[in-house]
Amino acid sequence: MEFLQELKIADANSGVSTGTKWLGSDGASLSSYSPVNGKLIAKVAQADRKAYDAVVGKALEAFAVWRLWPAPRRGEVVRQIGQALREHKHALGQLVSYEMGKSLQEGLGEVQEMIDICDFAVGLSRQLHGLTMHSERPGHRMYEQWHPIGPVGIISAFNFPVAVWSWNCMLAWVCGDTCVWKPSEKTPLCAVACQQIVSGVFARNNVPEGVSGLVVGDRAVGEWLAADPKIPLVSATGSTRMGKSIGAVVGARLGRALLELGGNNAIIVSQDADLNIAIPGAVFGAVGTAGQRCTSTRRLIIHESIYDAVRDKLSAIYGQLRIGNPLDEKNHVGPLIDKDAVAMYRQAIDACEQEGGRFVVEGAVLEGDGYESGCYVRPCIAEAKPDYKIVQHETFAPILYLLKYKTIDEAIAIQNGVPQGLSSSIMTLNLREAEKFLSASGSDCGIANVNIGTSGAEIGGAFGGEKETGGGRESGSDAWKAYMRRQTNTINYSTQLPLAQGIKFDI
Secondary structure (H helix, E strand, C coil), X not given: CHHHHHCCHHHHCCCEECCCCECCCCCCEEEEECCCCCCEEEEEECCCHHHHHHHHHHHHHHHHHHCCCCHHHHHHHHHHHHHHHHHCHHHHHHHHHHHHCCCHHHHHHHHHHHHHHHHHHHHHCCCCCCEEECCCCCCEEEEEEEEECCCEXXXXXXXCCCHHHHHHHHHHHHHCCCEEEECXXXXXXXXXXXXXXXXXXXXXXXXXXXXXXXXXXXXXXXXXXXXXXXXXXXXXXXXXXXXXXXXXXXHHCCCEEEEXXXXXXXXXXXXXXXXXXXXXXXXXXXXXXXXXXXXXXXXXXXXXXXHHHHHHHHHHHHCCCCECCCCCCCCCECCCCCHHXXXXXXXXXXXXXXXXXXXXXXXXXXCCCCCXXXXXXXXXXXXXXXXXXXXXXCCCCCEEXXXXXXXXXXXXXXXXXXXXXXXXXXXXXCHHHHHHHHCCCCCCCCEEXXXXXXXCCCCCCEECCEECCCCCCEECCCHHHHHEEEEEEEEECCCCCCCHHHCCCCC
């Protein structure tokens, strides 16, 4: 395939890199199969412990040099990475679509997110500001500043195989940190492609070897990162179960963990909603990326007065969804990532039916021409109740639960009544409802939207959630502070040594 050649996948033949150099490893070979057609794309060598230690060692060496580069100079390197991504946008978008299974439009959109965060980081490289404050002591000045923290470990998930890495590393790089990336073992080639793109930019700019480390591997590699005292910050994206494990290990060594975990996102559809906005927003949120976004819409909380109308409109639209090869832009929905995901989809449907749920759009695993991989499923809709165990659970598949409410307070209580707290939305033209939803007594999620869906966050705002979503923040706003250490400084420019709080110490 041409996009594999353009991205130089075959040139790597390894999943271990220190930036511009690919390292050998005695780790087992990792095969990447496309969920599109079930075919083998390529194999890469996984990191063994020796290779992992080599990458981390180089990251430490590089940090000693990279942190001393002026931040705007580091930003210039990131600007060039953004340009390289523009040049390879279509090829990388195709690879994302082919290896992960999301639609080509979404694959291209993911690469655009990478470009956008590069632009954001370039501007940020001239704005890593602290604060100045007045001292209580005469002839003293107090201020705070931010310094690079060190090598940052990045553990990313399959559903956004390139964008989430870029959210972390572009900010970390302009902050002066080095990075060690452990991508999902389900999408290793996307990581290899990113490393190939970045390596060319780094070589042209004489960036120290080790600023961009890559360690492809299974769960063990992630465990090494979590337990490694040489990695002061571990940013991990994935399931709540995985996040709890990593958070415990990192916390035990008093390291920092930036966690972006599960979501069980809901849209409240008010009786005052504009259904021309609400319906498309719900459909894209539920079936985009085949329901495999952490921000996917899983619950639709509908006012009882319009419940039947919304349900019937959704059912009609679901009947028109085109499911198939995601590289074909005519299709709306591609495959799930693998057969394990298909099994969880089936289990969730069974669990919903056992609890009393009624499917108004039936789910199914699709077979026949074009569905040979066994990973294609039909998006489905179930009428359910908020307290169903399966409704409380995040299933990474296109299953949408319809829930009914009477009052806005009840709707918000249903929205908040799950363990996860990532993204939320309300569809309403009622100002009082919208403001209540955004108030302290409203949505308890890290993201709360009005008249847009739960998915499709922009990079300018901080991304992340509360409760079992982990509490981390990535991307925009002041999320950059997670990648730095704060230092408070006091300078005495007087001829005396007064003590704080008026303490006297005469000698």
